[in-house]
Amino acid sequence: MMALDPRLTPARPDIAASHLRGHVQAARFSDGVAQEVIAGQAPVRSTPGHHATMVTEALRGERVIVYDVDDEGWAFGQLEADGYVGFLPASTLLAPGPQPTHRIGALRTFVFPEPSIKAPPVEALPLGSTVSVLRMDGAFAVTPTGFIPAPHCMPLDAREADPVTVAGRFVGTPYLWGGKSSLGIDCSGLVQVALAACGIACPRDSDMQEAAIGAPVSLRDLQRGDLVFWKGHVAIARDRDTIIHANAFHMTVAIEPLAEAMSRIAAVGSDITSVRRC
Numbered sequence: 001m002m003a004l005d006p007r008l009t010p011a012r013p014d015i016a017a018s019h020l021r022g023h024v025q026a027a028r029f030s031d032g033v034a035q036e037v038i039a040g041q042a043p044v045r046s047t048p049g050h051h052a053t054m055v056t057e058a059l060r061g062e063r064v065i066v067y068d069v070d071d072e073g074w075a076f077g078q079l080e081a082d083g084y085v086g087f088l089p090a091s092t093l094l095a096p097g098p099q100p101t102h103r104i105g106a107l108r109t110f111v112f113p114e115p116s117i118k119a120p121p122v123e124a125l126p127l128g129s130t131v132s133v134l135r136m137d138g139a140f141a142v143t144p145t146g147f148i149p150a151p152h153c154m155p156l157d158a159r160e161a162d163p164v165t166v167a168g169r170f171v172g173t174p175y176l177w178g179g180k181s182s183l184g185i186d187c188s189g190l191v192q193v194a195l196a197a198c199g200i201a202c203p204r205d206s207d208m209q210e211a212a213i214g215a216p217v218s219l220r221d222l223q224r225g226d227l228v229f230w231k232g233h234v235a236i237a238r239d240r241d242t243i244i245h246a247n248a249f250h251m252t253v254a255i256e257p258l259a260e261a262m263s264r265i266a267a268v269g270s271d272i273t274s275v276r277r278c
Contacts, residue, residue: 007055007205010078010085015068017078032065035077035093040125041181042092044084048074054178056084056189056204061100061130064093082192082204097144100130105160105197106152107169107182115140115147122146126181127169128193130156163194163278164225167236167244170253175246187234190246190253191227194236200278206234214278226277228258230270235261237275 004024010017016026037058045052048070058064058079066077075090110121115137122145125131133141133153140147160166167190169182176184180193188206195202195213203209210229217226226237235245243261246253262272 007085007208008078008083010065010067010076012076015076017065017067030067032067032077034096035064035066035075036096037062037064037088037092038094039092040123040129041183042088043178044079044086044088045074046086048072048076048087052087054176055086056082056178057180058088058092059129059180060104060125063096064088066090066093082202084204098132100132101156102131102133102141102153103156103158103197104129104131104148104152105154105158106149109148109152111143111146111148112140113146115142117149126183127166128180128196159199160197162225163191163198163200164236164238164244166194166197167191167253168238168255170246171244171255173246173253175248175251175253185246185253187246190244191234191236195278206232209234210274210276214276217275217277219272219275222258222275223277226275228272229274229276230265230272233265233270 011020011024014027016024016029018029018031021029037060040060042058043054044056044058046055063080064077066075068076069090073090074087076087078085104125104127107127109125111123112119113122131143135142139150141150141153173182174184177186179185180189192202203212222237222240224239228235235243237243241258243258244255
């Protein structure tokens with residue numbers, strides 16, 4: 001059997017996706033069922049259980065192909081956007097509703113039960129969530145689940161101009177392994193969210209990003225928006241001398257002189273492995 005990346009391969013010994021038949025061994029195969037994330041963000045875990053490592057998050061409106069749901073309510077599936085595989089709480093998923101028309105462009109927004117900012121919000125949605133807007137009602141976008149401030153909703157085909165600016169909105173956000181929102185985010189999650197806001201498809205993990213994004217350039221030619229990679233870590237260049245990155249040293253998204261980051265990371269055994277330009 002061919003070697004496949006388990007992070008991107010919906011296969012277990014007991015069940016696998018039908019398109020993997022002949023490539024993996026499994027007791028049974030499934031075509032899967034399309035589902036949609038209905039929570040603001042849903043944890044995607046390495047194994048079924050609330051104490052398992054969160055490997056990424058799925059944001060509101062993301063589509064997931066679900067291959068199995070166990071008796072404890074954990075869905076085994078694959079995210080359509082970046083192909084990541086893991087276990088999500090089945091309670092965060094439903095059959096897909098109307099096609100999304102807009103994306104949340106604010107760092108975080110609220111959904112209100114009526115067109116009033118004085119009403120108690122029914123939920124919060126992070127940047128990058130997608131929603132179906134039925135119509136505009138004054139200062140609000142009307143969706144099937146409530147009213148969202150219209151300035152926070154961007155048409156799906158609208159693009160941010162600069163991923164560095166997007167990443168900068170997260171400065172001060174706590175570091176969270178697997179996180180992808182202003183409640184907590186990790187280094188590759190920050191890069192993925194920032195690039196996605198600019199319409200640039202991006203894999204989830206830093207090694208995948210290093211292998212797939214853009215073209216290599218010299219560190220001497222570093223410019224704004226370049227991605228700087230170490231083993232297991234990635235940062236975005238703000239300019240020739242500073243970077244922005246979610247990191248476990250500061251335990252936050254921080255702006256840092258590149259020279260300081262290079263020295264500190266080299267001290268624990270890693271030099272820059274590459275610089276890539278989108």
